[in-house]
Amino acid sequence: MAKLERRDSSVGEDKEEARDVAVSDQRLQDLGYKSEFRREMSLFKVLGISFCAIGILTGMSSAFQTGLFSGGPVGLFWGWNICSFFMFLIALSLAEICSTYPTMGGLYFWVCKMKPDIPILGFFTGWLYSMAMVFTGIAGNLTVALYLASMAEVGQGRTLTRVEITAIAWAMNIFSGIVNTIGTKAIGQMSMFNVWWTLGGTLNSPDFVFTNFQNFTGWESRGFVVLLGFLQAVYTLEGCETAAQVAEEAVRAEILAPLAVAGSIAGSWLIGLAYMLSLLFAVQNIASVQATTYAIPISQLFYDAVGPQLAQLCLVVVMLSQVMAAITNFTASSRLFYALARDNAFPLKKQFMTLNRFQAPYWGVWTSVLIGCIISCAYIGSAVAFDAMLSSAAISVMLSYLQPIIIRVFWPDSIEDFGPFCLGKWSWPVNVAGFSFCVFVCILFVLPTAYPANVLNMNYAIVAVGGLLVIITINWFWWGKHSFKGPVKTLTTFK
Template identity: 85%
Template sequence: MIKAELRDFSAGDDKEVACDIVASDQRLQDLGYAVEFRREMSLFGVLGMSFCAIGILTGMSSAFQTGLFSGGPLGLFWGWNICSFFMFLIALSLAEICSTYPTMGGLYFWVCKMKPDMPILGFFTGWLYSMAMVFTGAAGNLSIALYLASMAEVGQGRTLTGIEITAIAWAMNIFSGIINTIGTKAIGRMSAFNVWWTLGGTFVLVITLLVKAPVKNSPEFVFTNFENFTGWQSKGFVVLLGFLQAVYTLEGCETAAQVAEEAVRAEILAPLAVVGSIAGSWLIGLAYMLSLLFAVQNIASVKATTFALPISQLFYDAVGPQLTQVCLVVVTLAQVMAAFTNFTASSRLFYALARDNAFPFKKQFMALNRFQAPYWGVWTSVLIGCLISCAYIGSAVAFNAILSSAAISVMLSYLQPILIRVFWPDCIEEFGPFCLGKWSWPVNFASFLFCVFICVLFILPTAYPVNVLNMNYAIVAVGGLLVIITINWFWWGKHSFKGPVKTWVTPNSSL
């Protein structure tokens, strides 16, 4: 009799849910892991995790100027739809693997299971992706500080210093740690609420912009106007640089996998959340983007803004100071919820890596508090996030390099399992309920090509002529991170990490 069957379901529990929990626990045990977390997340909660991590309102608002200055409305509209299509293909590729291996290790565990003879791939994927989640969380918390700084500028005319902005980012990092320490229920409910907040917030922003903007741009402007503030002469290259805004916004769909061991029927719900979050974000983001393009009053004014975030100037010009505050509040609260989920993901990754001897201090990082939270991973994420935030005091350029490295690291992490599915298509013998069938290899191949293309694009200079202030230092940051992981592999990981460690042995298991 398996551990799941020994649970005491109360008379008030739904029998069907109880059976689903048993089935989910059985699947996890078949993969070699004992049940450690309570399954308290529904489809809405798991879907909300990915929606939170993608943060369509926040990603679009924070990075909108990237596309606006690199291609303008033409690049933004077509870049969004092209990138959304390929990110949807990536989501399909990841969802198929997620359905087969529904564990919190996510990308890391998938790589280990599909290519067990090369543990170095799993080790690199796990470390790279966990650091990317921490960096992304730190970036999200700094974005909150910048939104608050913009609100202070709009409402009071007061410009916050770099130290003040960093102090707010520290406070948000610590607050994220406190919320994540509370446990699964709080994060799950917040994630579910974020779905409604995203839908409602998008509606509010779209209506406000379209109704209050004094001048509405023509469809010709929205779909064909080209802008170039980069200095590059190649029109095609400038439009491609605008693609980075879309990719940065849409990263995060795989976060649902990090709570797979806390979801009922994770082999079904997690892949649905992965795919559904991209499909929903594509449509919601398109509606928000079109409202911004129809309402933008002067692109040069947005470029020359003194506000902490350029999107604040777009709001200010279109709807005035009071409604700008309303718009910023909507986006800021969405950013708060998005930042929380990054530390949720990173703490679960640290737990999964420690469980398999791929991370030091195994006992500590596998410890759960009474709220079922892996608190060591949570507060390690907070500590790293606070240290990263300090870079903003010395140099915004250095901090931006860290942010760019996080985006590249996520794409490199996507690349690992997809690469294996392309070059070793028979690496999965038995698929889960979510299966692409004959379309599996073509979808994986297209996803592979797009990941490689974006990783190269992310490290190219975004302005010309290139100097020390506008140089894209992402290649330095990513290179440094890869060097650290490589040293760690040869110094420690090579001797301690052999692949996933079974914590549960099921008789006659085929896995």
């Protein structure tokens, strides 16, 4: 009798899942696309994708010194909470649009659907955001190499050369490609594991943590110095929208994807606050961290607080989280290449839309790996040039956020039929707040972070972003203007 009840329950669950899949596929068909991917992503897996891309352990650890030297503990603490609040508003804006258009391509597709009469907006958003995801993955894999270099310094006193660090970054790019080639199940399981890994990875006086001000920038304005510390928080919290890239692989994506977009920021806000406070209470000497010779400055903080053995353990925990975050960025970029190719916004359409037996768009995966290996070589010649290219990724992400939010602010009627996740009367105020913060951060990201500025400490991000925009502009007039008209309905294109 018990076996019969279990069997009936299993059959009922299978029928319910089949209905959910049918609903999801129908919504995708209403947008003009046929279902190409198996829907194997649960809410926790989709949430894990965004959570993994945000990477609290990795983003905060890698950029912790930015806030520590620009405002100190007071700037870090208050900057984190202020930025988290506004990033949550941005997440709500994106989640509302995601619920309406739960399909691969995310920001790019949303812009195309909301302003179909201006295809250049969608083209620019798609290319800018896809390159931002590739660059973010490259930055993550180089950071893994720097963590390994720091471990060699802490444990063996050996300093790795730039060539050795670049070789490790190459290996990590290739490893990210291999994992992404395995397919959806591997990435979903890894993303769920990353959530628990971050939770598990996560002393001074309270007066130090909440009121101590530090300034190693050279700027005299205390207010401006604290604002510079905001960059660490924004850099850490970018990535919530990554859930949209696997929307066509999730059951009831119109509900799950927006919940993951907003929920990943809410969870990261709380977890990040706990992790940041633990770091601040562990700081022994800020000047020691500032003067460190370790490849990753936070290594000095760990070393001063707990000694060499436990410091290496801390580095291992953060490094593994960074590995998973970088893999997720290549997951997003490969899906973006697929979406762009599907709509004739990317060359070699047939190749980039080809899936292997693991349901992975492997052309997009290995294109990301190739770009990563090429750009990583810049680190051999100049760390400054490499930093400029990679810091442009953070600005590119914010500029990409800005595109759909601008449309929602100035063309509030651009969406007629909202999805289940709808902000109602709060939609326009939330979008205005998100728009204002995006503009503020994009300006802040290109300002000099040190004074007086010289060739070594100059912020070259504006040059890198400007160069990327020039390349996209040339590509639009040379090729995109003639081939890209907006989303292509695959239901009529493919039989």
